[in-house]
Amino acid sequence: MINSAVLSGVGLRKSYGSLEVLKGVSFAVDQGEFACLVGKSGCGKTTLLSLLSGLEKPTEGKVSLGGKEITEASEDELALYRRENVGFIFQSFNLIPTLSAWENVALPLFPMKIAQEQQRQRAMEMLEKMELNHRTEHLPSALSGGEKQRVAIARALVNRPKIIFADEPTGNLDSATGEAIMSILHRLNDEDGVAILMVTHEPDLAKQADRLIRMKDGEIAS
Amino acid sequence: MNYRYVVQELRHHRHRTLVNILGIGIGIALFVAINAVSSAYQEAVSLPFRSLGTDIVVQRPEKRTSDATQQPASMRGIRLPFSNQVLSQDDLNQIETIEGIDSSAKSLLLWEFDKSGFRTIMGVDASQPSLGPVKAKEWIKEGRFPQKHGEVLIEKHYAKFIHKKVGDNLEIGGKHHSVVGLLEIREGAQVASANMYLPLADAQSLMNEGSGGVNVIFLRLKSPSLLGQVKMDIVKKLNGVSVTSSDSLMELMGGVSKISDQFSLLVSIIAFGGAVLLIIKTMLSNLVERSREIGVLKAVGWTEKDIQKQLMGEAFLQSLLGGLGGLLMGYILSFLLGFLSIPISTPWELNLVPAFAKNAETAVRSVRLPVSISFGLSAVSILLSLTAGGLASYAMGKRASRMKPAEILRQL
Numbered sequence: 001m002i003n004s005a006v007l008s009g010v011g012l013r014k015s016y017g018s019l020e021v022l023k024g025v026s027f028a029v030d031q032g033e034f035a036c037l038v039g040k041s042g043c044g045k046t047t048l049l050s051l052l053s054g055l056e057k058p059t060e061g062k063v064s065l066g067g068k069e070i071t072e073a074s075e076d077e078l079a080l081y082r083r084e085n086v087g088f089i090f091q092s093f094n095l096i097p098t099l100s101a102w103e104n105v106a107l108p109l110f111p112m113k114i115a116q117e118q119q120r121q122r123a124m125e126m127l128e129k130m131e132l133n134h135r136t137e138h139l140p141s142a143l144s145g146g147e148k149q150r151v152a153i154a155r156a157l158v159n160r161p162k163i164i165f166a167d168e169p170t171g172n173l174d175s176a177t178g179e180a181i182m183s184i185l186h187r188l189n190d191e192d193g194v195a196i197l198m199v200t201h202e203p204d205l206a207k208q209a210d211r212l213i214r215m216k217d218g219e220i221a222s
Numbered sequence: 223m224n225y226r227y228v229v230q231e232l233r234h235h236r237h238r239t240l241v242n243i244l245g246i247g248i249g250i251a252l253f254v255a256i257n258a259v260s261s262a263y264q265e266a267v268s269l270p271f272r273s274l275g276t277d278i279v280v281q282r283p284e285k286r287t288s289d290a291t292q293q294p295a296s297m298r299g300i301r302l303p304f305s306n307q308v309l310s311q312d313d314l315n316q317i318e319t320i321e322g323i324d325s326s327a328k329s330l331l332l333w334e335f336d337k338s339g340f341r342t343i344m345g346v347d348a349s350q351p352s353l354g355p356v357k358a359k360e361w362i363k364e365g366r367f368p369q370k371h372g373e374v375l376i377e378k379h380y381a382k383f384i385h386k387k388v389g390d391n392l393e394i395g396g397k398h399h400s401v402v403g404l405l406e407i408r409e410g411a412q413v414a415s416a417n418m419y420l421p422l423a424d425a426q427s428l429m430n431e432g433s434g435g436v437n438v439i440f441l442r443l444k445s446p447s448l449l450g451q452v453k454m455d456i457v458k459k460l461n462g463v464s465v466t467s468s469d470s471l472m473e474l475m476g477g478v479s480k481i482s483d484q485f486s487l488l489v490s491i492i493a494f495g496g497a498v499l500l501i502i503k504t505m506l507s508n509l510v511e512r513s514r515e516i517g518v519l520k521a522v523g524w525t526e527k528d529i530q531k532q533l534m535g536e537a538f539l540q541s542l543l544g545g546l547g548g549l550l551m552g553y554i555l556s557f558l559l560g561f562l563s564i565p566i567s568t569p570w571e572l573n574l575v576p577a578f579a580k581n582a583e584t585a586v587r588s589v590r591l592p593v594s595i596s597f598g599l600s601a602v603s604i605l606l607s608l609t610a611g612g613l614a615s616y617a618m619g620k621r622a623s624r625m626k627p628a629e630i631l632r633q634l
Contacts, residue, residue, distance in 0.1 A: 055521060056628035076525040083523025090631065094518045098234035099227065107519070110224040111528035155522065 005064075006031045006162045006195045007052055012061035014047050021047045023218040024061070029163060032193040034186070036200060036209030044218040045199045046167060052197065053086055053165045054078040066162050083108055087156030087194075091168035093148040095140040095155075101147075102127060102136040105154040126154035130184065146177035153184060163195040164188070170205060182208060223535040231536055238508060242501050243544040246610055249497025250548025250603050253490045254595060255555040260486035262593040266564055268468035269592070270413045275353040277449060278441040279413060280317065280456060281464045282307045298335050300343075300395045300428050305464065306331050306437035316459040317439060322448035325351035328436035330425040331416065334395060341380070343394065344416035345425020345436075354440025355414040358405055364388055365403025368421050374399040375419040378406050394418065395428040414440070497544075498610045505537060505614045509621055516622050517630030530619035537615035538608065545607025549600055560593040 008028035014021045021044045029035050029052075037045045050056040052063055054070050055078075062071045066085045070078060088094075095104045105123035114122075127136055130150040140148055149169060156164050166185065170178030182205055188194050200206050214221040232239040271277065283305045302308065308330075317326070330345035346355045348367050358375065359367050365388040368375055374392055376384075381404050386392055390401045399420070407415040420428075426435045443452055449467055456465050509516070519529055 050628040050631075053521075055631070056626070076527065079520060079523050079525045079528075082521065086523075088521050090518075094514065094521075094631070096515055096518065098230045103226065103230070108522040108524075110227060111524055116226070159523070 004030050007065055009052050009063045010061055012051055012058045015059045021218050025220055029195050029197050032195055034189045034196045034210045036198045036206045037213050037215060038206045039215035043215045045215055049165050049167055049199055054081055083159060085162045087161035087164040089152050089156050089166040089169045091171035093152045095148055095151060097140050100137050100139055101151050104151055105158050107155060108159045122158055126158050130154045145173050149181050166198040168199055223531040228535040228539055242504055242540045245500035246497045246541055246544025246607050247547035247551060249493045250545050250607050251551035251555060252493035254549060254552025254603050256486045256489050257599055258556040258593050258595050259559050262591040265592050271468040273408050274357055274414050275442055276440045277443045277467055279466045280439040281305055282309050283464050301333050303331055303333055308435050308437050313460050320452060320455045322444050322452045324442045324444045327351055327354040327356045327440045329355045329438050330436050331438050332425060332429060342416040343418045343425060345420050345422040347422040353442050358419050361405040361408055362403050363406045368402055371424055372399050373402045375403040375405055376401055377417050378404045380417040494606055498613055501610055501614045502617050505618050506621060509618050513625055513630050516625050517627040520627035526623045529622050533618045534615035537611040541607045541611025545604045549603050553595055556593045556595055560591055563590050
C-alpha cells in the first residue's frame with residue numbers, strides 16, 4: 001500500500017487537552033485516486049485532513065507525503081512540502097479579497113523564485129482551464145460563488161500538486177454549481193491524474209468517489 | 223516579498239493605510255519641527271556674537287556704587303558707559319600675550335547726553351580685522367565709511383529720527399562732523415550697534431583720550447574649542463575685566479534654553495513613541511483581522527519567513543511614506559515657525575544703551591528664528607520612521623508566527 005500511495009497516515013492520534021479527536025487512524029490515498037471522507041460533524045474528518053496535509057502535527061503516529069515522512073518536519077519544512085505537493089480547496093473559498101483572480105491563483109508561487117510574468121502566465125493557464133479567462137482581473141468580491149470556487153481550484157492546481165485536499169468544496173454552493181465543481185474535480189482526477197481527498201456531508205457527492213471512507217467518533221468505521 | 227501584493231494590500235485598505243501613514247507622519251513632523259526650532263533657538267541666542275565674527279568681548283566695568291537704573295542728576299556731554307571704562311595699556315599688552323587669539327578689534331564706545339536725550343557713539347579703526355564694529359563697513363546702505371577726521375556714519379533709523387542725510391553736518395561733543403554714510407545694523411548685531419560710527423582717533427579726541435584709549439575689545443579665536451581656556455586666561459591676567467561670549471548669552475537665557483532643550487527632547491520622545499505605538503497597535507489589530515489570510519498563506523506553502531517579509535514590506539512602505547510625509551510637514555511647520563521673532567537678552571555690560579534707557583527701542587532687539595532642517599535631522603527622521611516600521615513588522619512577524627493555520631481554518 002505504501003509503495004503506490006501518494007499519502008499515508010499510520011496510527012494517527014490527535015488530542016486537544018483531554019479530548020481525543022482521532023483514535024489511531026491508519027489511512028492512505030493512492031496516486032490518481034479520488035477518495036472521500038464522510039461522517040457526522042465532529043467525527044474527526046477535518047482533523048484527519050489537517051494531519052495528512054501537514055497543517056497540523058499528530059499527537060501520535062506518522063504521516064508520509066510523496067514518499068517522505070513529514071511528522072518530524074519543522075513548520076517551514078512542512079510549508080515547503082505543502083507548496084510542492086499539496087493543493088487546498090476550502091468550503092469558504094478563502095480567496096484573498098485584495099488580490100485579483102489571477103493573483104489569487106498565483107499566490108502559492110509568490111514566494112518562489114519565478115519571474116512575475118511566468119507566475120502570471122501559469123495562473124492564466126489555470127484560469128483558462130477553469131474557463132475563467134474573462135474574470136482574471138476581477139476581485140473575489142466581483143465573482144459568484146461558483147467562480148470563486150473555480151479560482152480556488154485553479155490556485156490549488158497552480159503548483160502542480162500530487163494531491164488535492166478538498167474540505168466540503170461544494171458546501172457553500174447551490175446544487176447546480178456544486179455539480180459543476182464536482183465535474184471539474186473528476187476531470188482533474190481523470191485527465192491529470194491528481195489524487196483527491198475530499199471531505200463532504202453530502203452522500204450523493206460521496207458516491208461519485210473511487211473510495212468512500214466513513215468516520216465515526218475519531219475512527220474509520222468502514 | 224511580493225511588491226504587487228504589498229501595494230494591493232495597502233491600496234485596498236486605504237483608510238487603514240492612511241491612518242498609519244498619518245500617525246507616523248505627524249510623529250515625525252513634530253520630531254522634525256521641535257528639533258529644528260530647538261536648534262534655531264540656540265543659534266539665535268549665539269547670533270549677536272556670530273554676526274560680528276567674534277568669540278569674546280572684553281570690557282572693564284566701573285565699580286558701581288549707586289543704583290544704575292537711576293539717571294544721574296548732572297550727566298551731560300560725552301561720557302564713558304558704566305560698563306566700559308578705558309582699558310589700560312597694560313591690559314592691552316596682557317591680551318597680546320594670551321595664546322589662542324586669532325585676531326582682535328579695539329573700539330571706543332561713548333555716550334553723549336544732551337537736553338534731548340542720549341546717543342551712542344562707536345569709535346572704530348577700519349584698518350583692523352573685520353570683526354566687532356569693524357563689520358559696520360559691511361552694513362553701509364548709502365555713502366561710505368568715515369576715512370578722515372570730522373566724518374561720521376549714522377545708523378539709518380537714527381538718521382531719520384534726527385532728520386539727517388548724507389552730506390549734512392552734525393554736531394558731536396561740540397564739534398562739527400560731516401555725515402558721509404548711512405548704515406543698517408545687521409540682525410542680531412546689537413553688541414556692536416551704535417547710533418554713530420566715527421574714526422577711532424575722532425572718538426578718542428571727543429573723550430580727550432590720547433592715542434590708544436579703547437574700552438571694548440572684540441576677539442576672534444583660532445578655534446572655538448579654545449574659548450574656555452582663553453576666557454580663563456583673560457580673567458587671570460586682567461583683573462576685574464568683564465569677559466563675555468556667546469555661552470554667556472546662553473547662560474543668561476539658561477532657564478529658557480534648558481526648558482526648551484528638555485521640552486524638545488521630551489516632546490520628541492512622546493511624538494516618536496506615540497507614532498511607534500500607533501503603528502504597532504493598528505498593524506497588530508489588522509493582523510488579527512487578517513488571520514484567515516495568514517492561515518491561507520501558510521496552507522498554500524508560505525513559510526513564516528515569507529509571511530514575515532511580506533508584512534515587513536507593508537510596514538516599511540507605510541513607514542517610509544509616513545516618514546517622507548512627516549518630513550514634508552516638518553519642513554512646512556518649520557518654515558512657518560521661521561516667521562517668529564524672539565527677543566535676545568544680552569548681559570548688562572554688553573547693553574550699549576544706559577540702563578535707565580532700557581525701553582529705548584533699537585532696530586535689533588529681537589531676531590527671527592533661523593529655523594532650518596539639516597540633512598542630518600532629515601536622515602534621522604527617515605531612519606526613525608523606518609525603525610518604527612521595523613518594530614511594527616517585528617511585532618507582527620512574532621504574532622503571525624504564533625498563528626496555527628489548522629486552528630485558523632477550522633474556525634472559519
